Amino acid sequence: MNKYLKIIEDSFVGYFDYLIQEITNPGWTNYFYWLIGLSLLVFALEISIPWRKKQPIIRKGFWLDAFYILFNFFLFSLIGYNALSNVGVELFNDFLGIFNIENLVAVEVDNLPVWAQLLIMFILADFIQWNVHRMLHRVPWLWKFHQIHHSVKEMGFAAQFRFHFMETLVYKSVQYIPLAMIGFGIEQFFIVHMFSVFVGHLNHANLDWSYGKLGYIFNNPRMHIWHHAKQLPPQHRYGMNFGLTLSIWDYLFGTAYVPQSGKNLEIGFKGDEHFPSNFKDQTLYPFKN
Numbered sequence: 001m002n003k004y005l006k007i008i009e010d011s012f013v014g015y016f017d018y019l020i021q022e023i024t025n026p027g028w029t030n031y032f033y034w035l036i037g038l039s040l041l042v043f044a045l046e047i048s049i050p051w052r053k054k055q056p057i058i059r060k061g062f063w064l065d066a067f068y069i070l071f072n073f074f075l076f077s078l079i080g081y082n083a084l085s086n087v088g089v090e091l092f093n094d095f096l097g098i099f100n101i102e103n104l105v106a107v108e109v110d111n112l113p114v115w116a117q118l119l120i121m122f123i124l125a126d127f128i129q130w131n132v133h134r135m136l137h138r139v140p141w142l143w144k145f146h147q148i149h150h151s152v153k154e155m156g157f158a159a160q161f162r163f164h165f166m167e168t169l170v171y172k173s174v175q176y177i178p179l180a181m182i183g184f185g186i187e188q189f190f191i192v193h194m195f196s197v198f199v200g201h202l203n204h205a206n207l208d209w210s211y212g213k214l215g216y217i218f219n220n221p222r223m224h225i226w227h228h229a230k231q232l233p234p235q236h237r238y239g240m241n242f243g244l245t246l247s248i249w250d251y252l253f254g255t256a257y258v259p260q261s262g263k264n265l266e267i268g269f270k271g272d273e274h275f276p277s278n279f280k281d282q283t284l285y286p287f288k289n
């Protein structure tokens with residue numbers, strides 16, 4: 001037990017040093033500056049070619065979401081990822097040790113070219129996330145946490161990061177452990193992660209985009225707005241369009257739903273008018289209810 005706590009501690013301390021490094025050393029694999037750059041790019045698109053022209057540039061919840069970006073991306077997502085991945089690998093190796101197995105390589109990804117490794121990792125991670133997202137809608141106590149993401153009433157890019165920090169734990173533990181088992185680490189994660197952030201920003205952006213035929217592979221603003229629909233159709237009682245970066249899972253498994261333009265669709269959930277609107281109360285909400 002102590003060993004795992006030590007790993008968690010080292011991960012956090014190590015991460016803090018790393019964060020300081022990031023901010024003070026701009027570079028091509030720098031999370032901090034990529035996040036800011038991508039955010040400004042998508043924000044500029046929203047301002048120049050908005051889908052809902054009447055929606056204010058500084059929409060309802062904009063500053064709250066800006067805070068969530070900082071909190072979830074920097075203070076939680078990467079730290080959680082770092083700590084969990086280190087613990088995950090150790091736990092897995094210890095587990096194998098019980099059976100006297102030194103290394104179990106289910107898929108020998110090391111022998112593949114880097115692009116193929118990244119592609120496999122990306123597709124696998126996205127499919128796992130799609131399943132987790134479905135669970136967030138189906139399991140009542142998980143839905144309490146996920147409601148925060150669905151409390152957005154005016155959609156814009158930064159809404160991507162409005163979610164409870166518990167979601168990071170749920171997603172990362174479920175997603176990372178299988179990835180760690182087949183030998184992926186945080187180093188390879190950069191490109192995949194930034195790409196997902198970019199597509200996620202676009203999914204929530206005030207943009208009338210669906211990428212034509214590519215929309216059947218990639219999630220997009222016209223599709224994701226329906227995920228946030230306040231009124232759910234009877235055939236999708238637990239929601240639809242659960243895709244994170246890829247939309248293909250929804251098309252494959254029958255949960256895709258884009259009946260018409262969702263431009264003026266009312267978003268939220270039943271009873272959202274009583275939902276807290278600040279960070280503190282939103283964070284405490286699932287624990288109190």
Ligand SMILES: [Zn+2]
Nearest residue numbers: 133137146227
């Ligand atoms: Zn959702």
Ligand SMILES: [Zn+2]
Nearest residue numbers: 149160204224
């Ligand atoms: Zn969303």
